[in-house]
Amino acid sequence: DARVTQTPRDKVTEMGQEVTMRCQPILGHNTVFWYRQTMMQGLELLAYFRNRAPLDDSGMPKDRFSAEMPDATLATLKIQPSEPRDSAVYFCASGLADRGEAFFGQGTRLTVV
Amino acid sequence: QKEVEQNSGPLSVPEGAIASLNCTYSDRGSQSFFWYRQYSGKSPELIMSIYSNGDKEDGRFTAQLNKASQYVSLLIRDSQPSDSATYLCAVGAAGNKLTFGGGTRVLVKP
Numbered sequence: 001d002a003r004v005t006q007t008p009r010d011k012v013t014e015m016g017q018e019v020t021m022r023c024q025p026i027l028g029h030n031t032v033f034w035y036r037q038t039m040m041q042g043l044e045l046l047a048y049f050r051n052r053a054p055l056d057d058s059g060m061p062k063d064r065f066s067a068e069m070p071d072a073t074l075a076t077l078k079i080q081p082s083e084p085r086d087s088a089v090y091f092c093a094s095g096l097a098d099r100g101e102a103f104f105g106q107g108t109r110l111t112v113v
Numbered sequence: 114q115k116e117v118e119q120n121s122g123p124l125s126v127p128e129g130a131i132a133s134l135n136c137t138y139s140d141r142g143s144q145s146f147f148w149y150r151q152y153s154g155k156s157p158e159l160i161m162s163i164y165s166n167g168d169k170e171d172g173r174f175t176a177q178l179n180k181a182s183q184y185v186s187l188l189i190r191d192s193q194p195s196d197s198a199t200y201l202c203a204v205g206a207a208g209n210k211l212t213f214g215g216g217t218r219v220l221v222k223p
Contacts, residue, residue, distance in 0.1 A: 031209050033211060035213075042213065042214075042215040042216060043157070043201065043213040043216075045210065045211065045212060045213075048209070048210065048211075050208075050209060055208055055209070055210070056208070056210055091156060091157070093211075095209075097209050099145070099162070100144065100145035100147075100162075100164075100205035100211065101145070101147055101159055101162055101205075101211075102147075102159070102203075102211055103159060104156040104157050104158070105156060106155075106156050107156050
């Protein structure tokens with residue numbers, strides 16, 4: 001059963017700490033997305049990659065967020081330093097570029113206190 | 114103006130009736146259109162994809178696309194309480210950028 005895997009599922013951290021979220025896309029998928037979901041803003045696109053190359057990261061606060069794909073099986077999203085306003089559910093999704101669709105992981109619920 | 118707009122609802126539908134959800138988008142160059150279902154506390158789940166004008170049916174779901182009007186809709190026939198969820202419209206632009214609407218909450222009442 002192919003699925004996107006995200007770790008950790010839940011993270012509580014103190015303001016100012018570094019947070020790293022990891023994602024294993026579905027094998028063979030060449031597009032990876034990072035989204036953030038809050039009640040107020042809904043699903044916001046933070047960044048996305050095709051064939052491991054970043055295509056658009058305009059949705060991310062550049063001073064504190066970074067997204068990378070060290071290899072085809074791993075995508076990471078880092079926040080340093082974290083702030084309470086970063087509290088949200090972060091989703092990773094993957095898909096095939098010629099289809100345009102995205103399949104979501106279970107998300108990481110981040111709480112910054 | 115948001116790139117993808119949906120009525121937030123809630124859309125209250127009697128069990129067995131048809132639920133009709135609407136979505137408009139601003140980018141005329143959009144190429145792919147999707148409907149996702151999201152239960153509370155869960156991740157979005159892809160339920161329909163549509164790429165060309167017209168209707169596409171899959172079980173109790175029908176997606177309708179009108180590119181000239183920049184409009185995509187979802188019909189849920191014979192609505193069941195298990196259909197109660199938030200339905201998200203997503204639009205894919207050139208370069209595979211996938212943008213979501215705010216979602217429509219649907220409540221199916223027995």
